[in-house]
Amino acid sequence: MATTTSPQSGGIAATLRDLFANKVTATAIAVGYIVVTGLLLFSLDQRSLWFPIANMCVFPLFILSPVIILGIPMDGRLKSGILLALMVVVLPFIGIVNTTYLELAIQISIFAGLALGLNIVVGFAGLLDLGYVAFFAVGAYLWASFTSPADTIFTVNGWGVPAWAFYVFLFIAVGLAALVGILLGLPVLRLRGDYLAIVTLGFGEMIRILARNADSPINLTNGSQGLHNIGRPDTWFGLREISVGLADTFNIRMENPDTVARQLMFYFLALIILGVIMLLARRLENSAIGRAWTAIREDEVAAIAMGVPLVRMKLLAFATGASFAGAIGVLYAAKQTFIDPSSFLLLQSIQILAMVIVGGIGGIRGVLLGAMIVTLLDLHVLTNFSLQVNALRNVNFVVPIINWPITNWPAQLEPAKYQPLVFGLILVLMMLFRPAGLLPEKRRKLELLERKEQGGDIGEITEMTVTEPHTTNPIVSEDDGKANR
Amino acid sequence: MALLSINDLVKSFGGIRAVRDVSVQIQPNTISSIIGPNGAGKTTLFNLLTGIYKPDSGTITFNGKSLIGMRPDQVNAAGIARTFQSIRLFPNMTVLENVMVGMHTRLNVSLVQTLLRTPGFREQEDHVRQKSNDLLRFVGLAGKGDEISRNLPYGDQRRVEIARALASDPKLILLDEPTAGMNPNESDAATALFRRIRDEKGITVVLIEHDMRVVMGISEHITVLDFGKKIAEGTPQDIRSNPHVIEAYLGRRAAGTAEQAAEGEQV
Numbered sequence: 001m002a003t004t005t006s007p008q009s010g011g012i013a014a015t016l017r018d019l020f021a022n023k024v025t026a027t028a029i030a031v032g033y034i035v036v037t038g039l040l041l042f043s044l045d046q047r048s049l050w051f052p053i054a055n056m057c058v059f060p061l062f063i064l065s066p067v068i069i070l071g072i073p074m075d076g077r078l079k080s081g082i083l084l085a086l087m088v089v090v091l092p093f094i095g096i097v098n099t100t101y102l103e104l105a106i107q108i109s110i111f112a113g114l115a116l117g118l119n120i121v122v123g124f125a126g127l128l129d130l131g132y133v134a135f136f137a138v139g140a141y142l143w144a145s146f147t148s149p150a151d152t153i154f155t156v157n158g159w160g161v162p163a164w165a166f167y168v169f170l171f172i173a174v175g176l177a178a179l180v181g182i183l184l185g186l187p188v189l190r191l192r193g194d195y196l197a198i199v200t201l202g203f204g205e206m207i208r209i210l211a212r213n214a215d216s217p218i219n220l221t222n223g224s225q226g227l228h229n230i231g232r233p234d235t236w237f238g239l240r241e242i243s244v245g246l247a248d249t250f251n252i253r254m255e256n257p258d259t260v261a262r263q264l265m266f267y268f269l270a271l272i273i274l275g276v277i278m279l280l281a282r283r284l285e286n287s288a289i290g291r292a293w294t295a296i297r298e299d300e301v302a303a304i305a306m307g308v309p310l311v312r313m314k315l316l317a318f319a320t321g322a323s324f325a326g327a328i329g330v331l332y333a334a335k336q337t338f339i340d341p342s343s344f345l346l347l348q349s350i351q352i353l354a355m356v357i358v359g360g361i362g363g364i365r366g367v368l369l370g371a372m373i374v375t376l377l378d379l380h381v382l383t384n385f386s387l388q389v390n391a392l393r394n395v396n397f398v399v400p401i402i403n404w405p406i407t408n409w410p411a412q413l414e415p416a417k418y419q420p421l422v423f424g425l426i427l428v429l430m431m432l433f434r435p436a437g438l439l440p441e442k443r444r445k446l447e448l449l450e451r452k453e454q455g456g457d458i459g460e461i462t463e464m465t466v467t468e469p470h471t472t473n474p475i476v477s478e479d480d481g482k483a484n485r
Numbered sequence: 486m487a488l489l490s491i492n493d494l495v496k497s498f499g500g501i502r503a504v505r506d507v508s509v510q511i512q513p514n515t516i517s518s519i520i521g522p523n524g525a526g527k528t529t530l531f532n533l534l535t536g537i538y539k540p541d542s543g544t545i546t547f548n549g550k551s552l553i554g555m556r557p558d559q560v561n562a563a564g565i566a567r568t569f570q571s572i573r574l575f576p577n578m579t580v581l582e583n584v585m586v587g588m589h590t591r592l593n594v595s596l597v598q599t600l601l602r603t604p605g606f607r608e609q610e611d612h613v614r615q616k617s618n619d620l621l622r623f624v625g626l627a628g629k630g631d632e633i634s635r636n637l638p639y640g641d642q643r644r645v646e647i648a649r650a651l652a653s654d655p656k657l658i659l660l661d662e663p664t665a666g667m668n669p670n671e672s673d674a675a676t677a678l679f680r681r682i683r684d685e686k687g688i689t690v691v692l693i694e695h696d697m698r699v700v701m702g703i704s705e706h707i708t709v710l711d712f713g714k715k716i717a718e719g720t721p722q723d724i725r726s727n728p729h730v731i732e733a734y735l736g737r738r739a740a741g742t743a744e745q746a747a748e749g750e751q752v
Contacts, residue, residue: 280600287599287606288585288592288613295575295586302573305535307561307590307653316596446577446633 026072030065031082037062038090042097049391056384059101060376062094063108067369071439087271092264096243097252102263104380106335109270110328112371115355116277116364117324122353123362123441124290125317126297127189128197130349131204135322137344138180139173139329141211141221144339147231150222166233166334170273170327177326178319185318189311192300204349212341226340230333233269235262266335273331277324281364284320293317294443351378354423358430360437362444369439377426378419385415486549488513488689489534489565489657494543496526496533503529505713506543511657511706516683516690518700520724521710522733527693528570530710531659535567536560548656562590566650567659570693572642574634580645581630584617587652620648623685624678640671644678651682657689658682664696672696676703701725709733 040058044051069083095102114136121129145152146161146169154160161169188199215223240261247254254260284290292313295303304310333339351374359370392406399406430437436445489511496504504526511517519527532538534545536557545552552560566587575583592613598606621630624644629637634645643663650658660679664672676699682688694700700707701721709717709724711733717724724730 283600283602287610288589288594289596289599291578291582291586292589292594294578294582298575298577299573301537302569302575303586304557305537305561305567305569305573306587306649307558308586309556309558320596443577446635 021073023074027074027078027082030069030072030074033068034062034065034082034086034090037065038094041094041101046098049395049397050388052384052388052391056381056388059104059380060372063105063372063376064369067365067372067439070365070368088268092267093246095264095267096246096254096260099255099260099263102260102267104376106263106267106270107379108372108375109267109274110332110335111352111355111375112368113270113274113277113328114325114352115359115367115371116274116281117321117328118352119321119356119362119364119367120281120284120324121317121321122356123367123444124285124297125293125314127314127317128193128200129318129321130197130201130346130353131184131207132200132321132325132352133344133346133349134184134204134207135177135181135325136329136332136348137207137211138177138322139326140333140339140343141227141329142173142176142326143169143330144227144230144333145220145222148222148227149229150225150227151219152222152227153218153220156219161231163231163234166231166330169330173326173330174323175326177329178323180326181319181322182315185315189314189318201346201349204344204346208341208344208346211344221341224341226338226343227333228338230337230339232262232334232337233265236265236268239264266331269331270335273327278364278368280320280324285364289313289316298447351423354427358426358437360439360441360444363437363439363441366437366439366441370437373438374423377422382416382419382422389415487511488548489691490544490546491530491534492544492546494530494533494545495541496529496538497541503713504533504540507710507713507715509708509715509718511689511691513656513689514683514687515705516679516692516703517706517708518692518694518704519708519710520694520697520700521716524712525710525733526713527710528661529713531567531661531693534560534659535565558590561653561655564654564656565659566653566655566657568643568646568650568661568663570661570665572639572646574642574645574649576635577633579630580621580626580632580634580637581614581617583634583645584620584630584648584652585613587649588613588616590653617648617652620651621645623651623681624648625674640667640675643667643675647678647682651686651688655688657691660690660692660694662693662695664694664699669698672699675699679703 037058041062044054044058048054066083066086069079069086091105092102095105114132117135118129118132121127121132143166146154146159146165147163149155184200184203188196188203191199211221212224214220215225221227235258240257243254243260243264244257246252247257292303292308295306295308296310296313300310336343355370355374356367357370358373359368360366389406389409393409397406398404434440436448487510489509491507491509494504494507495502507526507530509519509530519530521527529538533540534552536552536555536559540553547563547565550563552563552565555563575586578586592609593605595606618627618630621627624647626641626644626648629641634642637645647658647660647663650660663679664675667675679690679692680703683690692700692704704721707718707721707724708715709727709730711729716729716733717727719727
């Protein structure tokens with residue numbers, strides 16, 4: 001067991017691989033894992049002094065089970081069956097018992113969707129985009145400006161839309177975000193690497209500042225006050241009845257059945273959208289488009305010489321990634337019911353990028369894992385750690401053995417405030433020890449290896465720096481002329 | 486009529502005139518070579534042909550169409566494929582994937598079809614896979630499709646590059662030093678492959694090559710460049726005895742002795 005608890009997750013992965021070699025034992029272990037962690041979660045006593053810290057540990061273990069199931073070899077139909085049961089029955093039930101879990105599941109799904117969208121741009125096509133949150137904002141503001149009672153140009157003129165239009169707007173947002181992606185991409189995509197990152201960063205900020213200032217002369221976004229009471233789709237028929245019925249049967253106390261039912265709906269909506277995005281991402285990956293993206297990532301000059309239209313394929317990646325973010329933006333606005341420009345900070349873009357990197361850039365399962373880890377860390381782990389410290393402080397707890405009263409814990413060192421520090425530490429450690437991510441994609445691992453080899457070979461580097469400007473710039477200038485035709 | 490007709494092509498980089506007033510005619514269904522000392526502008530000429538560089542002046546007509554102003558991918562679609570002097574495979578893709586990418590311009594790449602996985606899409610994917618495997622067999626790499634391309638030995642990587650170039654169904658293939666770094670056996674096998682490309686596939690072949698054994702053995706037409714200028718062209722026989730060529734390669738004095746030797750031979 002000593003090896004599995006070591007921080008080297010390579011050790012864990014290796015051990016797990018041995019255990020999961022056999023389909024039957026793998027399935028048994030997976031089901032056992034879900035049952036054990038699920039029961040643990042149920043057995044937590046919310047009134048216990050140590051509840052926050054226990055909660056902090058157990059829920060992440062439980063919520064990791066979909067990633068584990070996705071990764072083990074078992075019968076395809078059985079796998080989807082277990083996944084479906086987990087997502088549609090077990091998790092909602094746990095959510096009814098404790099709505100914070102439901103909220104976490106929604107947040108994870110939303111961010112996983114965003115991370116998968118960004119993964120198309122960064123992971124598949126190799127275009128470093130630091131302004132991804134802009135497309136998310138486009139979707140969110142689209143839905144919000146049509147439904148918020150704040151006096152936007154649309155609602156003032158009576159163009160507000162009813163709740164059911166949510167489902168239509170999901171698709172409109174896909175189109176609009178793709179369009180914005182193309183408009184931003186056209187001038188920007190001729191740059192590459194660091195330059196592209198800087199310009200996309202700028203565009204992300206531009207969209208946010210536009211949102212802050214687009215309240216006059218035409219009020220689109222209500223400026224820095226933000227849009228409130230954003231419309232929500234009607235709770236699906238029957239969800240309330242089902243949750244009330246379940247609560248009665250299992251003797252669960254529900255604060256507000258309407259809220260629970262609505263959260264359940266958003267959970268399912270987020271899950272459906274995430275599922276669609278996963279499906280589409282996988283299909284793109286295994287297609288001529290996906291191959292062209294990989295080719296561009298590996299060697300732009302060779303790719304274009306082999307007939308891959310560079311700008312068009314890059315725009316396609318940009319637009320596809322953007323459109324996913326647009327749809328999720330609509331969902332996010334409807335769920336939060338309030339958005340303002342500060343919901344779309346650069347930090348959000350970086351956080352989404354961190355999900356992609358931590359999990360394993362390029363791979364769909366890795367990105368899911370990354371989204372879980374980063375979201376949980378942000379919304380669950382540190383929060384619960386803070387709660388625990390406060391709970392202990394309230395009972396004047398004294399740490400045994402060293403006899404240190406917890407009331408001495410300075411208020412400035414509130415764990416929830418460490419978030420950026422912990423983030424930074426994790427990213428630094430990742431880059432040092434697992435640069436390809438926790439669940440590295442095979443090709444990415446090879447690419448990193450290659451880069452390392454090249455780093456050792458000075459001749460290779462000088463050759464690259466000499467040839468690069470000559471070979472790339474002419475292509476760039478020509479693309480420009482064609483794109484504007 | 487010439488398949489490819491290059492007329493008075495000029496390209497300068499700053500003060501260096503890399504290609505000066507070069508004119509070359511490539512006849513269909515031939516194997517031609519472009520030779521010359523290092524820095525003679527051979528690769529620059531290929532880069533001009535494939536749209537990677539823009540010429541300062543001059544015309545390039547391929548199959549009756551001007552290539553001037555076309556992007557590299559458009560040139561590829563028009564029917565010119567190439568390999569690179571320093572191998573430029575997609576190193577971390579499999580051998581098969583590399584070849585499949587080469588087919589890009591011949592595919593109907595539709596986002597909607599890809600997302601919906603329509604029967605047409607699947608059919609096309611099967612076709613691409615099938616044809617790429619055929620091409621790998623053609624270049625002698627049957628069964629190596631699933632290997633990561635950078636793990637292949639050097640000579641095999643060259644073959645993958647050729648298969649990738651052939652994947653776009655070109656009318657003309659430009660091979661930039663395809664036998665560089667090969668031993669005599671390997672380069673003989675490569676030469677045989679170039680012949681088969683022309684004979685079996687009907688593709689016109691243009692080589693840049695330093696190995697005179699290969700050049701003289703295979704070429705029907707040779708163009709010699711030196712300092713960006715065309716100094717000679719003709720059959721291998723013509724080139725071998727051309728004093729300008731010998732001068733460019735070996736220096737003025739050598740050219741003199743060679744000339745005498747040639748005269749002596751004639752007597």
